[in-house]
Amino acid sequence: MEVIIAPVDQQARLAADAIEALLRxxxxxxxxxxxxxxxLAVYGELIHRHEQHGLSFARARGFMLDEYVGLPADHPQRYHNVIAEELADRVHWDAERVHGPDGLAADIPAACADYERALARAGGVDLQLLGIGTDGHIGFNEPGSSLSSRTRIKSLAPQTRADNARFFGGDVDKVPVHCVTQGLGTISEARHLVLLASGRHKAEAVHQLVEGPISALWPATVMQLHPHATVLVDEAAASRLQ
Ligand code: F6R
Known part of the structure; x- marks a missing residue:
């Protein structure tokens, strides 16, 4: 695992460099x-490169990590809509080529199995962007998630719902209780993992990710097993590293 300590704008350029190299x-x-x-800063950088330097997403495929269960199709916080608004629409990336787990399926386990099959048909993920929860989740694999888990329904931890209340007008009761997420085993199959973290509130999770024992209690520690993992953190998020 390579750990790079850099301010957010530099993290964004480094992650965008890796994505641009892949697409070119x-x-x-x-x-x-x-x-x-x-x-978000990475998406901002990719939009800039699309607009100013012709970086094309026309033939790329995208697979999202996770989705809330039960949010109406037009809800602004439904991750399908978030990714369209923050990246896909702005780089003219055809919605048909950007996939996400289905949080509105009548049969969620069947939809999860379909999603795994779609990932496999696409040949797997070349580069996976990740954030990390304050409790150490990646995707929405909360503490206790099996390191070999696949796409499935999960309950969000109270800490994650509290952390994400800011996207729902500060009202934790509006944050869905369930989500569908790629599993840790699914995520681990991506050929390059690139995790971004900033802020002191991420320092404990980053410490565990980099220096803790591999444990389902800190799900991001599964990245220690990955042959090509890059962790981009700012000074505050790195403040608990030895
Ligand atoms: C979201 C996701 C989550 C977030 C994590 C950090 O698709 O997979 O793991 O990356 O909750 O969220 P932020 O970046 O908002 O601090």
């Missing part, structure tokens, strides 16, 4: 997309 080498690469605050 192979324009039908598959990108793994995260939502939340952490990837």
């Amino acid at each position: 080498r192979d324009d039908d690469s598959t990108l793994g997309l995260a939502t939340g605050s952490s990837p």
Whole structure:
């Protein structure tokens, strides 16, 4: 695992460099997309490169990490809509090529199995962007998630619902209780993992991720087993590293 301590704007350029190199080498690469605050600067940088330097997403495929269960199709916080608004629409990326777990399926386990099959048909993810929860989750694999888990329904931890209340007008009761998330085993199959973290509130999770024992109690520690993992953290998020 490589750990790079850099301010958020530099993290964004480094992650965008890796994505751009991939797309320029192979324009039908598959990108793994995260939502939340952490990837926003990267998406901003990719939009800039699309607009100013012609970086094309036309033949790329995207697979999202996770989705809330039960949010109406037009809800602004439904991750399908978030990723369209924050990245896909702005780089003219055809919605048909950007996939996400189905949080509205009548049969969620069947939809999860379909999602795993779609990932496999696409040949897997070339580069997976990740954020990390304050409790150490990646995707929405909360503490206690099996390190070999696959896409499935999960309950969100109270800490995660509290952390994400800011996206729901500060009202924790509006944050869904369930989500569908790629599993830790699914995420681990991506060929390159790129995790972004900033702020002191992430320091304990980053410490565990980099220096803790591998444990389902800190799900991000599964990244220690990965042959190509890059962790981009600012000074505050790195403040508990030895
Ligand atoms: C979201 C996701 C989550 C977030 C994590 C950090 O798709 O997979 O793991 O990355 O909750 O969220 P932020 O970046 O908002 O602090």
